[in-house]
Amino acid sequence: xxxxxxxxxxxxxxxxxxxxxxxxxxxxxxxxxxxxxxxxxxxxxxxxxxxxxxxxxxxxxxxxxxxxxxxxxxxxxxxxxxxxxxxxxxxxxxxxxxxxxxxxxxxxxxxxxxxxxxxxxxxxxxxxxxxxxxxxxxxxxxxxxxxxxxxxxxxxxxxxxxxxxxxxxxxxxxxxxxxxxxxxxxxxxxxxxxxxxxxxxxxxxxx
Amino acid sequence: xxxxxxxxxxxxxxxxxxxxxxxxxxxxxxxxxxxxxxxxxxxxxxxxxxxxxxxxxxxxxxxxxxxxxxxxxxxxxxxxxxxxxxxxxxxxxxxxxxxxxxxxxxxxxxxxxxxxxxxxxxxxxxxxxxxxxxxxxxxxxxxxxxxxxxxxxxxxxxxxxxxxxxxxxxxxxxxxxxxxxxxxxxxxxxxxxxxxxxxxxxxxxxxxxxxxxxxxxxxxxx
Numbered sequence: 420x421x422x423x424x425x426x427x428x429x430x431x432x433x434x435x436x437x438x439x440x441x442x443x444x445x446x447x448x449x450x451x452x453x454x455x456x457x458x459x460x461x462x463x464x465x466x467x468x469x470x471x472x473x474x475x476x477x478x479x480x481x482x483x484x485x486x487x488x489x490x491x492x493x494x495x496x497x498x499x500x501x502x503x504x505x506x507x508x509x510x511x512x513x514x515x516x517x518x519x520x521x522x523x524x525x526x527x528x529x530x531x532x533x534x535x536x537x538x539x540x541x542x543x544x545x546x547x548x549x550x551x552x553x554x555x556x557x558x559x560x561x562x563x564x565x566x567x568x569x570x571x572x573x574x575x576x577x578x579x580x581x582x583x584x585x586x587x588x589x590x591x592x593x594x595x596x597x598x599x600x601x602x603x604x605x606x607x608x609x610x611x612x613x614x615x616x617x618x619x620x621x622x623x624x625x626x
Numbered sequence: 627x628x629x630x631x632x633x634x635x636x637x638x639x640x641x642x643x644x645x646x647x648x649x650x651x652x653x654x655x656x657x658x659x660x661x662x663x664x665x666x667x668x669x670x671x672x673x674x675x676x677x678x679x680x681x682x683x684x685x686x687x688x689x690x691x692x693x694x695x696x697x698x699x700x701x702x703x704x705x706x707x708x709x710x711x712x713x714x715x716x717x718x719x720x721x722x723x724x725x726x727x728x729x730x731x732x733x734x735x736x737x738x739x740x741x742x743x744x745x746x747x748x749x750x751x752x753x754x755x756x757x758x759x760x761x762x763x764x765x766x767x768x769x770x771x772x773x774x775x776x777x778x779x780x781x782x783x784x785x786x787x788x789x790x791x792x793x794x795x796x797x798x799x800x801x802x803x804x805x806x807x808x809x810x811x812x813x814x815x816x817x818x819x820x821x822x823x824x825x826x827x828x829x830x831x832x833x834x835x836x837x838x839x840x841x842x843x844x845x846x847x848x
Contacts, residue, residue: 472707472847491711500704506643507636518632521713559708 422448422483422566424469424598429478431464437476438464444615446598448566451589451609454602456617462602463498465617466569469600470496482567494567499575501556505545509536509555512544513562522563530561534584549576557585560592568592568599574607583608629714630722637726647692651731652738655688659742670747677746678756678807681739682800685760686767686793689731693771693792694778694785696723697843701779707847716840720776724768724835732764755810755817759803759824766799766828769835776842798827 424446431439439461446452454462467473469480471491482490503512513527531540534554539547544555553576560568568589574582586608589599593609601607641647662680663673700706709719739760740753748756774788781787802824809815 470707470711472710474848492713494711496707496711498704498707500702500707502704502708504636504640504699504703504705506640511639515632515636516708519629519636519709519712519714521629556704 422596422598424567424600425479425481425483426469427479427481429465429468429480430476431461431468431473432476433464439468439617442478442615442617444613446600446613448596448598449593450612451593451599451601452613452615453607453609453611454600454615454617455604456602460617462617463571466496466571466600466602467498469567470494470569472496490567493565494569495560495563495565496569496571497556497560497573498571501544501552502559503544503552503555506543508541508543509547509558510540512555513558516559517562520563520565526562530558533561533588534558535581550578550581553577554581554584557588561588566597568597568601570599570601570603572603572605573601574603574605629712630718633709633714633719633722634726637723638730641726641730647695648730648734651688651691651735654691655684655735655738656742658684658687659745662746674747674749677743677748678752678811679804680746681743681748681756682760682763682803684742685735685739685764686796686800687789688735689764689767690771690789690793691785692727692731693768693775693788696727696772696775697779698775701846706843710843710847716843717836720772720836720839720843721832724765724772724832724839727771728765728768732768733761736760736764749811752807752811755807758821759806762821762824762828763799763803766831767796769828769831770795772835772839773842776839776846779843779846795831799824799831802827 426442426444428441428443430437442465444452454465456462464473468475469490471489482493510527513530514524517524517527531537534557536554536558539551544552547555557573573585577585582605589609593599659681666672697706700709710716736757740757743753770792774792777791778787802820806817806820806824809817809820
């Protein structure tokens with residue numbers, strides 16, 4: 420069975436309000452889904468539900484081949500926060516994630532290079548600019564292999580050149596047989612094979 | 627197991643780099659202990675008698691200070707979600723965090739207690755049993771505290787709330803700690819059985835703390 424993320428007729432609620440209803444899609448290995456929609460249309464909620472942080476009110480989310488490991492442990496999530504500790508340097512942060520997530524410490528150097536963090540590796544991340552910190556957060560995805568990437572506005576605070584680095588990383592992930600679901604408003608140079616516009620689906624939400 | 631070690635190592639590294647937390651706890655401990663003789667007066671006999679209990683309570687309060695930060699920092703910068711998504715069961719994650727808190731707060735404070743006891747005319751002969759009760763009892767502070775820290779994760783200024791929530795849960799630990807000391811100070815008494823009970827309570831809180839805090843974090847992340 421090939422690897423695929425299948426979302427089947429899910430409904431999600433936040434604070435008793437139905438935010439997303441009747442959403443279905445399937446993304447296979449080597450494919451990427453672009454998630455679009457205005458503010459409040461449920462992009463973050465959907466990503467967090469796929470990652471397993473939020474319970475679904477209805478429907479099913481599966482990442483095949485289906486085993487007992489939760490999707491959270493087979494995916495990388497990057498939300499609005501970067502998941503890097505401000506007291507630790509860029510390199511220490513990435514080395515920790517590599518060890519903790521069962522990745523390989525040897526991947527820290529390539530990750531640092533891929534996100535142009537060479538000059539910053541020994542700087543505590545609390546000193547970094549917003550864009551630099553974002554890149555450090557993104558580099559975490561590269562230190563441990565996980566089949567599914569769930570990215571929420573990955574290019575926030577990044578300039579065009581650095582947004583290109585994100586696109587490169589996503590493209591490398593996909594061409595290696597990975598799956599990506601990305602919510603973004605900014606153009607990202609990734610060949611998206613699917614696109615889901617939550618605004619178009621939100622008839623139930625608007626009613 | 628390597629994930630557990632990695633997390634424990636990171637917590638110790640952060641505590642070391644962020645030495646202020648232990649410094650604050652020690653300062654607080656010292657000040658509270660110093661206030662006792664000032665408030666009670668220079669009755670050396672009385673001071674010596676209340677010294678073990680005063681040290682226990684002051685240490686409890688001092689260790690509470692840093693509890694609120696156990697998960698808060700990671701929740702703020704998004705690390706907590708990434709940690710939860712790691713290979714470690716949430717219960718083991720909590721155990722690593724609480725263990726690190728104990729090693730960086732409970733142990734140093736316990737080791738400092740006999741020295742501060744000199745300010746309270748603590749009998750030198752009771753120092754070993756005081757140290758023993760503190761070392762056996764303090765893990766309970768960290769593990770019960772983990773529940774409080776997890777429950778107040780989303781509460782703004784949760785520090786005081788933690789104290790109100792969890793201080794009552796330390797009563798058994800405090801009671802058996804003091805009973806063990808009393809057994810040595812005023813023989814005849816059975817210090818061994820009190821110490822055993824103290825150890826049992828600590829083991830019990832390690833289990834309750836790991837599962838309770840894990841459940842609270844799971845809920846808070848939704």
